[in-house]
Amino acid sequence: MKIKKIQNLHWKIPAGLMVLLMIFLQLVPFYITLAVAFKPKTDLSSRWMIPTSIYFDNFLTAISRGRILTAMLNSLLVTSVAILLICLLGAFAGYPLARIKSRFNKIVLMTILGVMMIPPLSVLVPLYSMMNKINGVNTYWGIILIVTTGQLPLSVFLYSSFISSIPVELEEAALLDGCNYIQIFNRIILPLLKPVTASVIILTGIFVWNEYQLSLYILSSPAKRTIAPAIGAFFSQSSSNLGAAAAAALLGVLPLVVLYLFLQKYFIKGMIDSALK
Numbered sequence: 001m002k003i004k005k006i007q008n009l010h011w012k013i014p015a016g017l018m019v020l021l022m023i024f025l026q027l028v029p030f031y032i033t034l035a036v037a038f039k040p041k042t043d044l045s046s047r048w049m050i051p052t053s054i055y056f057d058n059f060l061t062a063i064s065r066g067r068i069l070t071a072m073l074n075s076l077l078v079t080s081v082a083i084l085l086i087c088l089l090g091a092f093a094g095y096p097l098a099r100i101k102s103r104f105n106k107i108v109l110m111t112i113l114g115v116m117m118i119p120p121l122s123v124l125v126p127l128y129s130m131m132n133k134i135n136g137v138n139t140y141w142g143i144i145l146i147v148t149t150g151q152l153p154l155s156v157f158l159y160s161s162f163i164s165s166i167p168v169e170l171e172e173a174a175l176l177d178g179c180n181y182i183q184i185f186n187r188i189i190l191p192l193l194k195p196v197t198a199s200v201i202i203l204t205g206i207f208v209w210n211e212y213q214l215s216l217y218i219l220s221s222p223a224k225r226t227i228a229p230a231i232g233a234f235f236s237q238s239s240s241n242l243g244a245a246a247a248a249a250l251l252g253v254l255p256l257v258v259l260y261l262f263l264q265k266y267f268i269k270g271m272i273d274s275a276l277k
Contacts, residue, residue, distance in 0.1 A: 090155025
């Protein structure tokens with residue numbers, strides 16, 4: 001027994017050190033951004049040094065000159081509507097794909113997996129041409145339509161995988177009680193989808209909030225920019241003031257951190273259940 005414990009300990013120590021190294025590498029950029037954001041422009045000390053005093057003017061500069069709050073409101077609108085559509089459409093599409101075991105549905109699922117492999121920039125030119133023809137450029141509904149379409153395959157795949165693990169006997173019992181399929185979905189299936197819904201909200205929400213490439217072309221108007229293009233434009237304008245640029249980046253990432261803190265329990269459970277089931 002002692003030999004086995006010693007052997008396990010030899011494996012645990014390198015694994016623990018590797019995890020600590022990965023955590024350190026992940027936190028270093030965030031630490032440097034945080035340190036630079038609270039330093040004045042005249043502070044020429046190393047970026048690794050902790051600020052000697054708290055300096056908030058960088059955040060005020062990012063808000064006033066970079067219009068970060070306006071961009072955050074734009075991103076909040078786009079992300080909220082897109083998440084709502086992605087969750088609803090993904091759940092509605094995933095239910096019949098999970099329950100009806102046919103060759104056609106298998107082809108549909110394989111097609112969905114194939115669509116997930118397509119890089120978004122590969123369809124930028126025809127996408128922009130189509131959006132320009134239907135007057136979707138510089139509109140909120142245009143970018144919402146694009147990001148919803150792009151993230152819907154992932155949502156359908158996660159929902160269909162999760163619903164497949166739900167016992168069919170629950171639905172059969174509801175059918176015997178006189179429920180139709182719409183009532184079964186609303187009263188039985190939908191309440192069981194909280195874990196996977198949290199996963200979809202976080203995964204798609206992070207993508208939509210941080211989406212830069214498509215938003216840069218579709219929302220070219222400064223008043224309608226989302227957070228990622230707004231931070232990029234502000235960084236190029238204030239490259240000499242790294243403190244203000246770092247403050248803008250922190251303001252942009254703050255809503256995602258809050259979202260994850262509220263949904264992390266459901267997110268982890270949903271990802272494990274989706275993978276295992």
